[in-house]
Amino acid sequence: MVQTIAMAKSSAPDPAALLIEADDRLALGMPRPQCELDHRNPWELLIATILSAQAKDSVINEITPALFERWPGPAELARAPIEAIEEAVKRSGYYRNKAKAIRECAQALVERHGGEVPRDHDALINLPGASHKTANLVLGVAFGIASGIVVDTHVARVAERLGVTQESRPEAIEATLCKLVERERWIDFSHRFILHGRYLCTASQPGCAECPIAELCPSREHEPIGDWQGRSEREGQRVAAGGEGSSAPARATPARASAERIAAPAPSEPTPTAPKQPAPPPEDDF
Numbered sequence: 001m002v003q004t005i006a007m008a009k010s011s012a013p014d015p016a017a018l019l020i021e022a023d024d025r026l027a028l029g030m031p032r033p034q035c036e037l038d039h040r041n042p043w044e045l046l047i048a049t050i051l052s053a054q055a056k057d058s059v060i061n062e063i064t065p066a067l068f069e070r071w072p073g074p075a076e077l078a079r080a081p082i083e084a085i086e087e088a089v090k091r092s093g094y095y096r097n098k099a100k101a102i103r104e105c106a107q108a109l110v111e112r113h114g115g116e117v118p119r120d121h122d123a124l125i126n127l128p129g130a131s132h133k134t135a136n137l138v139l140g141v142a143f144g145i146a147s148g149i150v151v152d153t154h155v156a157r158v159a160e161r162l163g164v165t166q167e168s169r170p171e172a173i174e175a176t177l178c179k180l181v182e183r184e185r186w187i188d189f190s191h192r193f194i195l196h197g198r199y200l201c202t203a204s205q206p207g208c209a210e211c212p213i214a215e216l217c218p219s220r221e222h223e224p225i226g227d228w229q230g231r232s233e234r235e236g237q238r239v240a241a242g243g244e245g246s247s248a249p250a251r252a253t254p255a256r257a258s259a260e261r262i263a264a265p266a267p268s269e270p271t272p273t274a275p276k277q278p279a280p281p282p283e284d285d286f
């Protein structure tokens, strides 16, 4: 249930209450936020996440179908010629490093984990190419395990604009957020804030007039239009349209594991009445 917190630009709101209300508001438009990297299993998600560093998810989604058709699992990729992998991932940027990383990751999975993606944070971050962020994302999306909050460039920017952190390192921002937000929310909170930053609270052109959390934000540049419920629903539609805009063929996303999830608010709020604002373009991740 959305709480109402007293907000004024000069006040110092409780950051935990602010984040919970922001998450609740975003949840109206994005009750079940999804990772935008196409994948059919934990292995594909792990490799796609490694490739997505400094690249758009949409570009990775264009690369991975052919990659996984040619090398469907760790055993196949571990034996692949490095030149062939480089060619396959060339469009992802930093392709030599990434090709080396995903082949070594595949080899490590075969040698250390029987060809399976481990459900363990420490094991994941010891895989070549996998970072702390990678581990949080894979554990949350593939296994429903809340090991942390995924702090990418979008989450970092939104948190800073909301005034809940003055940190600059992703690890420090994550530590702050994890103290303020209860664990049960971490997985969906991560994806809502990623999507909010990618589609609306962009670096160069934040859509404050259409922002569902504008009333909570000390950095807003324009007064919001209409009620937050309408803005939230329009943001959900914008995110859904962005996902449909992928040029990659439709691929199944595995059902989330049975970890306890927060209940999504019922979409029974007022329908949108305010005029639409142009959607800012999605931006690159870290």
Ligand code: SF4
Residues within 6 Å of the ligand: 158, 161, 162, 200, 201, 202, 206, 207, 208, 209, 211, 212, 213, 214, 215, 217, 218, 219, 220, 221
């Ligand atoms: S009001 Fe503007 S700056 Fe604040 S979160 Fe919304 S889009 Fe971002």
